[in-house]
Amino acid sequence: MKIKSPRDxxxxxxxxxxxxxxxxxxxxxxxxGTAVRMGPGYFPTVLGGILAVLGAIVLVGSLAVEGPRVxxxxxxPLLFVLASSLAFAYLLKPLGLVLASAALIFxxxxxxxxxxxxxxxxxxxxxxxxxxxxxxxxxxxPFPICPDFIEICPIR
Amino acid sequence: xxxxxxxxxxxxxxxxxxxxxxxxxxxRLVAPYAAxxxxxxxxxLLAAKLQESLxxxxxxxxxxGAGGNIGVDLIAKGPADGxxxxxxxxxxxxxxxxxxxxxxxxxxxxLRHVTLLVQVPNVLVVSNDLPAKxxxxxxxxxxxxxxxxxxxxxSSGSTGHLAGEMFKMMTGTYLVHIPYKGSAPAxxxxxxxxxxxxxxxxxxxxxxxxxxxxRALAVTTLKRSSFLPELPTMDEAGLKGFDxxxxxxxxxxxxxxxxxxxxxxxxxxxxxxxxxFKERLHNMGSDAPxxxxxxxxxxxxxxxxxxxxxxxKRSGAKAx
Amino acid sequence: MEGIFANLxxxxxxxxxxxxxxxxxxxxxxxxxxxMCLIGVILGTLIGVLPGIGPVATxxxxxxxxxxxxxIAALIMLAGIYYGAQYGGSxxxxxxxxxxxxxxxxxxxxxxxxxxxxxxxxALATAALASFFAGCVxxxxxxxxxxxxxxxxxxxxxxxxxxxxxLGLVSAVVLAHGSLIKAIAMVILGLLLGLVGTDVNSxxxxxxxxxxxMADGIGFVTVAMGMFGIAEIIGNLEQKExxxxxxxxxxxxxxxxxxxxRIIGPTLRGTALGSALGILPGGGALLASFxxxxxxxxxxxxxxxxxxxxxxxxxxxxxxxxxxxxxxFIPLLTLGIxxxxxxxxxxxAMMIQGIAPGPQVMTERPQLFWGMIASMWVGNLMLVLLNxxxxxxxxxxxxxxxxxxxxxxxxxxxxGVFSISNQPFDCFLMALFGLLGYVCxxxxxxxxxxxxxxxxxxxxxxxxxxxxxxxxxxxxVFISPSKPISLGFLAASALLLIIxxxxxxxxxxxxxxxxxxxx
Numbered sequence: 001m002k003i004k005s006p007r008d009x010x011x012x013x014x015x016x017x018x019x020x021x022x023x024x025x026x027x028x029x030x031x032x033g034t035a036v037r038m039g040p041g042y043f044p045t046v047l048g049g050i051l052a053v054l055g056a057i058v059l060v061g062s063l064a065v066e067g068p069r070v071x072x073x074x075x076x077p078l079l080f081v082l083a084s085s086l087a088f089a090y091l092l093k094p095l096g097l098v099l100a101s102a103a104l105i106f107x108x109x110x111x112x113x114x115x116x117x118x119x120x121x122x123x124x125x126x127x128x129x130x131x132x133x134x135x136x137x138x139x140x141x142p143f144p145i146c147p148d149f150i151e152i153c154p155i156r
Numbered sequence: 157x158x159x160x161x162x163x164x165x166x167x168x169x170x171x172x173x174x175x176x177x178x179x180x181x182x183x184r185l186v187a188p189y190a191a192x193x194x195x196x197x198x199x200x201l202l203a204a205k206l207q208e209s210l211x212x213x214x215x216x217x218x219x220x221g222a223g224g225n226i227g228v229d230l231i232a233k234g235p236a237d238g239x240x241x242x243x244x245x246x247x248x249x250x251x252x253x254x255x256x257x258x259x260x261x262x263x264x265x266x267l268r269h270v271t272l273l274v275q276v277p278n279v280l281v282v283s284n285d286l287p288a289k290x291x292x293x294x295x296x297x298x299x300x301x302x303x304x305x306x307x308x309x310x311s312s313g314s315t316g317h318l319a320g321e322m323f324k325m326m327t328g329t330y331l332v333h334i335p336y337k338g339s340a341p342a343x344x345x346x347x348x349x350x351x352x353x354x355x356x357x358x359x360x361x362x363x364x365x366x367x368x369x370x371r372a373l374a375v376t377t378l379k380r381s382s383f384l385p386e387l388p389t390m391d392e393a394g395l396k397g398f399d400x401x402x403x404x405x406x407x408x409x410x411x412x413x414x415x416x417x418x419x420x421x422x423x424x425x426x427x428x429x430x431x432x433f434k435e436r437l438h439n440m441g442s443d444a445p446x447x448x449x450x451x452x453x454x455x456x457x458x459x460x461x462x463x464x465x466x467x468x469k470r471s472g473a474k475a476x
Numbered sequence: 477m478e479g480i481f482a483n484l485x486x487x488x489x490x491x492x493x494x495x496x497x498x499x500x501x502x503x504x505x506x507x508x509x510x511x512m513c514l515i516g517v518i519l520g521t522l523i524g525v526l527p528g529i530g531p532v533a534t535x536x537x538x539x540x541x542x543x544x545x546x547x548i549a550a551l552i553m554l555a556g557i558y559y560g561a562q563y564g565g566s567x568x569x570x571x572x573x574x575x576x577x578x579x580x581x582x583x584x585x586x587x588x589x590x591x592x593x594x595x596x597x598x599a600l601a602t603a604a605l606a607s608f609f610a611g612c613v614x615x616x617x618x619x620x621x622x623x624x625x626x627x628x629x630x631x632x633x634x635x636x637x638x639x640x641x642x643l644g645l646v647s648a649v650v651l652a653h654g655s656l657i658k659a660i661a662m663v664i665l666g667l668l669l670g671l672v673g674t675d676v677n678s679x680x681x682x683x684x685x686x687x688x689x690m691a692d693g694i695g696f697v698t699v700a701m702g703m704f705g706i707a708e709i710i711g712n713l714e715q716k717e718x719x720x721x722x723x724x725x726x727x728x729x730x731x732x733x734x735x736x737x738r739i740i741g742p743t744l745r746g747t748a749l750g751s752a753l754g755i756l757p758g759g760g761a762l763l764a765s766f767x768x769x770x771x772x773x774x775x776x777x778x779x780x781x782x783x784x785x786x787x788x789x790x791x792x793x794x795x796x797x798x799x800x801x802x803x804x805f806i807p808l809l810t811l812g813i814x815x816x817x818x819x820x821x822x823x824x825a826m827m828i829q830g831i832a833p834g835p836q837v838m839t840e841r842p843q844l845f846w847g848m849i850a851s852m853w854v855g856n857l858m859l860v861l862l863n864x865x866x867x868x869x870x871x872x873x874x875x876x877x878x879x880x881x882x883x884x885x886x887x888x889x890x891x892g893v894f895s896i897s898n899q900p901f902d903c904f905l906m907a908l909f910g911l912l913g914y915v916c917x918x919x920x921x922x923x924x925x926x927x928x929x930x931x932x933x934x935x936x937x938x939x940x941x942x943x944x945x946x947x948x949x950x951x952x953v954f955i956s957p958s959k960p961i962s963l964g965f966l967a968a969s970a971l972l973l974i975i976x977x978x979x980x981x982x983x984x985x986x987x988x989x990x991x992x993x994x995x
Contacts, residue, residue: 226692
């Protein structure tokens, strides 16, 4: 059995997985109820089932009809961009807005093609000032600006 | 002996100093509901006032979910340093413990109750299409049509829901409960005649009552409401002893030091006494509750918890 | 008829009224309400452009400020924030593929593509002008027909809403231009993801796996930022060649004459649809924007351009969402019922001021009622006057090299998403959805249908279950003759499904025949 359309094959597989996941979790944990009083498990089960069926159709179709390959994954930008958001999120409270933003900017810039230290540093400075002025002072978002261990600056 | 007395004096001073030093950084007031509801709004009003008197920012955080349980649990399990407060309500403290099996917190053991902020009566309102002009006619109608009348509520486990269950139990009738996401859509469906009745809190139902979009039959407190003085109470209308209010207040984690709790209580009471705050709470249908100290509030919570646990058990009410 | 103009007159007088105010210790006489309107729309535009922070959070934060304002000033400012955010959301949708509001999702589809082809100027101008036109017309509709329209809105019960949402979902499938089955699957996946959280009917926590941050479900902003924003940025970074994302050849800032001719029809249709759907509390305005897009795609001569930068694909949803934003005030002003979270906050603001929202506001406080309506028109005027000159600025922004642009976008996104509940978890979810979005693009599954399913899913379920409860389990209630509206929507859904499926089926049959012949 040859996979004629890898793209559709993996798409179909993804749908089947999601569909079964929701269906199984719903069946295991939530009441179905009756048609009159539908329980919390009813809708997810039905939808999960439909999704799995649709996924199966796509999957089977991929074995029969020619289709393109899965487009190439580029892991470097993927990992760096995701890592930069995670870095920001988990560093904001302990290290403050300045350092977290710097982390995000440097990490995401590193994931791109051109990385010039001076340029990124200037960009960081500009964006940090903007962020502090607009977000913390302007919109009064409760972000700490400086890390916990530095006492001098206005920690919110 | 002298050393002992010195030690006690120092400890007391340290305690007082701790209370003095508090608050030294921003406080968070968790509102376990989505932004915009009456509890959230009163939280924001309170936060603004407390900020003025405490000199530290008080940030309102919305943590909705599971009928308010998520937000309350967060504070119950969080640090007991007096910097984390939660808006606790009848649902989260008195009703949910018996309605939701496996509640992650114990309302009396894990929390310290500081101040009761708002207490509003509920009103029994019916659709204009319903041929019932008073409570007795409604009861007769309900008995004649078991299972045919629908009553709405703002959410499963709300006072509106339980008031309906109490009504069913006391009158021996069978009404079908239709939960909504908030009172407003329920009122809308009632105006259109799709549901027949509901117990809604006074503030949210008042505009519709005044404009004759819905008909009010009774209030659920033992005393008549000053907003609707011609409306009988449920007790007067034949359901003896029917007394339910919707209430909410401020609580903190159980192990919060006593001086902090007392200072907090004093500050909140002071805020509530301010004329503009008082007026705004009054606009929500609430007048200054008689319950003032943390101890009184705690006893009140314990009593409500007992009442509603009983009610839930006897009426067989479920979160559906 | 003269009554209307007299009333609008009251309104305009109220809006332009000079008042003595004390600012920073100095007393002066200013048209204070106008100033509040201006502040509101500017603030609204700003938060609309900034991804993540939305009008709900902003209005909630500003509620304490409104305590000290007069009721009309407070409401004018808050309303300004709301529809200002609609304008701002369109800007970020067009420039960086980030929908500021759920109703801007559809604008991303063609607006962003236009920007990539150097036509950001015409796209932004179209969005502003279409929104302004829709705003004027719908404000007039609110002024003239608010009470009867409110009565129509009341006729929509759970059965009607459910059927309307089915129609909306079928339209969502039309949004995709690839495989039909995959589009439907994406919609269903979106529906399922929307079910995460607290179930309205039973209070049970679904699919949260003990993570308390997911107790109220996954936020729209998180999903949109992830699937649209992050996935797009990663996709752009993949281009090995040093090619700018936004072509250097930036064309005219203004739409051409041909463009103008093309946007008239969509704007009119979008306004009509938006005004109609906006009055429905709970989900009406959302459906308006992609209903308008679907409609345009089906009736337009240039249907093949949709998804690649068709200007109709910007005009239609923009006029629809702004018309919907204005008419969504109707349930609030006439019945005291909020159409969405922002309106609920407005009710809160009114109640704090001691005003009971409801039908009596119109009679007891005509200045408030008509002043608000007049301010909606003034606000729209201010917004178009603010946004049009800014187009030049935005275009300049797009000429910044992408390697500088994208970290900035990422920072704003991260800040916005983080600020939802001040927890890192939402950013984690955003990253997860970014990954999902990236994978979906690689597998040729489009994100737009998923997002629409995500928005509509919980609403659909809630209404389905409530309709079944009320009908005591009778499934035929949706097509019962006593509910003509519901029947109508379901019939339209079936029809639309057939119209969509026929060409696809035909193509599949042709493909199957061709494969057979080759074998």
